[in-house]
Amino acid sequence: MTPIRTPAPAAHGGRIALLGTGVVGSAVVARYRQLVDKGVPLPPFAWLSNSRAQVSNTGSLDEAIAQARSAPRHQGTMPPWAEGESLARGDIVIDATASDTVAGWHPEWLHRGIHVVTANKLGNGGDLARAQAIVDAQRDGARYGDSATVGAGLPLLRLIRELVAGGDRIHAVEGVLSGSLAWLLSRYDDTRPFSDLVREARDAGYAEPDPRQDLSGEDVRRKLLILARASGLPLEARDITVSSLVPQALQDAPVDAVDAQLTALDKPLRERFVNAYRNDARLCFVGRFDAERGASVGLRALPLSHPLVSGHGTDNRAAIFSDRYSDQPLVIQGPGAGAKVTAAALLDDVLRIARVSAAG
Incomplete structure (x- = not known):
């Protein structure tokens, strides 16, 4: 069998968009707020979305997440995050869902120069063709942060890749x-x-x-x-x-x-x-x-x-x-479990991408 190919280096970072407002998504918002309060230089938070609505961040992430949760059930054929405010090259998507549909978009976002940070195992842990598409798409300059998919951020994946x-x-x-x-x-x-x-x-x-x-x-x-x-x-x-x-x-x-x-x-x-x-x-x-x-x-x-x-x-x-x-x-x-450690792993990947982008 042919070994999985390795990706090329990455491009610049921009805003953050969060998919998923459940336990992990809420922990991401709480962790983000804590880090910003400490002066950690995170990219700005543009919007968050669930299966009901996409909500722009107008200053209060807590209000945005509450609004997304209380929104009426979405009636469109496309998910809210596909119909609403679009992502631009250099933005960072945080996938805090367990959705196969969202995981299917990972290669598309990467091809468009949009970084993806994920706790969703259905990207690299689903169909092999999708996993290879994710690797290949990184050749267009975007980065894929998946340390939260195994071990809730323990440096296991990163260590294996470095070895x-x-x-x-x-x-x-x-x-x-x-x-x-x-x-x-x-x-x-x-x-x-x-x-x-x-x-x-x-x-x-x-x-x-x-x-x-x-x-x-x-x-x-x-x-x-x-x-x-x-x-x-x-x-x-x-x-x-x-x-x-x-x-x-x-x-x-x-x-x-x-x-x-x-x-x-x-x-x-x-x-x-x-x-x-x-x-x-x-x-x-x-x-x-x-x-x-x-x-x-x-x-x-x-x-x-x-x-x-x-x-x-x-x-x-x-x-x-x-x-x-x-x-x-x-x-x-x-x-290796818990929303807080998973959220920390997701935002650690965001910070790594932001640092590389700033240095690039």
């Missing part, structure tokens, strides 16, 4: 890449049903409103695709074997019946936990790609000495095996 650019060859990467599943499995000790912890994680915002999205492993699959492609391995989603934690009865349940069906998780998780405990191991939900042995996502019982076992709470942990790190992997660990 590859420096001539290192990545053999494998394995990691605990879901903050939600890390939190669940670090808390589970068989003193209460696993389904109770799932409800607690959902209610606390650590898991999606429909926790099957986390438990299925699909989110980890997308993150693993992003890491593999950054390493130069052009995997498709079908190349990764995913072992879901969701039993068939829960998978088939309608949304309004999910809560009642969560108890289907309890028996199989307890059996796996007891078996791991008896063997001095700990359950971790791991994604791994290996240039020689393929890629997989699923629950594993790891010995207590394993480098992926040491984290707590929502920590993400990843081990990189390469020519340089062959005997002992390079391990990165840190908070």
Whole structure:
């Protein structure tokens, strides 16, 4: 297979436009305001948009986000951000959505010289053709900031790309890449049903409103695709074997019946936990790609000495095996979930783009 090509250097920055006014979008606005108050030289905020409306920033981002949220449902055939105030070359789009439609616009914006900063994994973690289009579009001068897509801003993606650019060859990467599943499995000790912890994680915002999205492993699959492609391995989603934690009865349940069906998780998780405990191991939900042995996502019982076992709470942990790190992997660990750390990662990418633009 042909390795994924690397992009060319970038062009100048301009205004910021935010897509998404949910939990992450709101955290971006709050973080932006804090940084501006500290005198951090961020580009001006032009507008924000959700699926209902596009709202210009006339001085109060809090009012703008409230207006977008309270707007009536949009009736047009095109989304508000496609119909409203247009973007210009050098502007920076922050994609704080999980929308496939928005991700589909990433190559188009980049071709037009508009920088893209994203927490949306459906760009580089979706279809391979789209991921390659995003890379190719950067040759027109725009930059793509995607550090928030894996590890909520941990320097994992950037490090892998720097290793590859420096001539290192990545053999494998394995990691605990879901903050939600890390939190669940670090808390589970068989003193209460696993389904109770799932409800607690959902209610606390650590898991999606429909926790099957986390438990299925699909989110980890997308993150693993992003890491593999950054390493130069052009995997498709079908190349990764995913072992879901969701039993068939829960998978088939309608949304309004999910809560009642969560108890289907309890028996199989307890059996796996007891078996791991008896063997001095700990359950971790791991994604791994290996240039020689393929890629997989699923629950594993790891010995207590394993480098992926040491984290707590929502920590993400990843081990990189390469020519340089062959005997002992390079391990990165840190908070891997939460709107605040994701927002910080997004605005860190904005600042990097703005600095390069100013220097250019």
